[in-house]
Amino acid sequence: MSFDINIILRYYPELLGGAWVAVWMTAVSLVFSSAVGAVVCIGKLQKYGAANRLATAYIDLFRATPEIVLIIWVFYCLPLLFDVRIGRYGCAIIALSAYGGAYMAEIFRAGVQAVPRGQTEAANALGIPIFHIARRVIVPPAIRRMMPALVNFLTELLKATSLLALIGVAELIFVASTLGSKTFAYMEFYTAIAVIYFMIIFPLSVYARRAERRRLRRTGN
Amino acid sequence: MTETAQNRTNGANGGEPIIVCREVVKRFGDFTALDAVSTEVRAGEVVCIVGPSGGGKSTFLRMINGLEGIDGGEIVVDGIHLPGGKKDIQNVRREVGMVFQSFNLFMHMSVRQNLTLAPMTARKLGRAEADDRAERLLDRVGIGDQIDKYPSQLSGGQQQRVAIARALAMEPRVMLFDEPTSALDPEMIKEVLDVMRELAESGMTMLVVTHEMGFAREAADRVLFMADGQILVDAPPERFFSEAEDERQASFLSKIL
């Protein structure tokens, strides 16, 4: 069977556009996920009380629900429920951010709790005010420890944007499907987007794994 | 200011009580770790606390700078009453320095940064002043040339000396040592004990939980024996190591010495 590479080249602006949408959606969702995740994490770190229980409920809720179910639910139900018009991009971001927030909360929590207790104790014993303890003693090592998990989450987010095609967001799969039905060059286009996704996600995944191995090698830190 | 201000009468019955403990109690659930402990530490005194593991020594030390809460009785440090509010604890911590068994250096910061962080944030020193103080203290503990290294690049003995310098950078009136040499390989214990000895001779008030009986015999003004949450013996080292006042002290000493 023949593989017509020219057809991919002819339509590469559309494909690039789709890739751009995917990347852009990932970036925006990442930002909102971080914000939501930070808040939920603070709630979860409280020792007891309503905040802790709410945060735990939030995390359990959004990690147990399939992303696709969440995306479809937000798309169909949220506008009706609150009688507002939310465009597909808005729905997409809301769904991905809600879902991502739960994951980020856990990543933040793991990062912060991994800072050895002795360091906070020493900082306390030195009389350093809490704000500075947070900023200089806890956050820097926490972020470094979180990096592999964060990059890994980034790849999950990128893969999740592919699901947005099902609500009509013009990302890669949507573009490829449209072009495919127009030209019947399904093989070329679907292969092309598979390669594009792979080229974006694979380096990130390798980085995350290498960073994680490097960290472990630095003697059980 | 600095070290000259710490030239008080060396040990013995020199200064006023800096730390006063009255009937201090600590409980962990049903377990009573400290049972109405009372004692005093005067300015310039070097007090060593020895005893079997689990006897409450570390817990007692950690209550003095508020790392553990007080369940009963009171501790007065430099005029500040504990249990107290957050402000009181902050004030105590500024006057009391602590050296931990596991050093607890900030691993992601250089030695210099480890030493300057607290003076700059808690005592509001400028960078130049803080750097200056850091350099002098590191020279004093003998590792001035490591100032820009990271803790992971230093040996255990060096790290603990950095930890001592870091605590001294806050110019505390009292230094607490929680088994400072227990996590060190034998060949590195001496360098840390030497620093502590120099510190004692310079007139610093020190409270040291340790298993190093040699250090206790030579540098301490008083030795406390703690077991089962109580101070069973409080005596100067000459008497402590020659006559046993308590049977548990006797059996402990026979196992150690």
Place this chain on the structure above:
Amino acid sequence: MTRVGTLAGLVNRWGFHAVLLALGALMLTNLNWPLVRSFEFAFIWEYRTALFKGFGITLLLTVEAGIVGILFGTLFAIGSQSPFAPLRWLVAAYVEVFRNTPLLVQLLWIHFALPLVTGINTTALVSGITGIGLQAAAYYTEIMRAGIQAVPRGQIEAAQALGLPARTRWTRVILPPAIRTVIPALLNQNISFFKATAIVGMGLLVDDFFNSTLRVSNDTFHFIEPLTFAAAVYLVLGWQAGRWTLRLERRLTRGER
């Protein structure tokens, strides 16, 4: 004793709760109450046959993921340990391709592009089964590989020293502890695939549980009730399965102590 929990004391505890209450109030006031009042859940019961059939498909795909995954995952994992380099690379390439591309892309490729090569037109369900199977094999290979590498080197060397043939070495010495180590990971991965089956339904228009629910919505023009119901089902099942797996994991590691 200050921990990060008190750091959140920065976020005034009452302020935090106040914000939450405000958000809740905002949501409630903006709710489309007439719509909520018009909710009916009864018809979900009327469509129960379709929904049960859909759930059956979901279950089929989930179980298939588990079985194909473990079988081929183990096989490929063994291959990844082979001294024959090209085999290792092949397995690695396979795993990387299927883990670093979205499932939906794979499904669409198998359903629309593959037939152009093989000349065989697969039904949506068959495409879905193939796609899930291939993904499962890739993910489970990684898990089994980790399990195999966690087996202490010494045991493998002992088996070799005893002259055990490869087949026995694998089936009696290496695989049993490997599998035991990764059982929780395998179960969690299967829960992930349970969630992924919804993608098969929506992407290829297979009548799984979720797609069936959506079709009920389209049929009745009531979207919120069925979709929320479906979400709740996935939620409860996934959550319970997760908790059960956690309990199992705890029971397994307790034996190791």
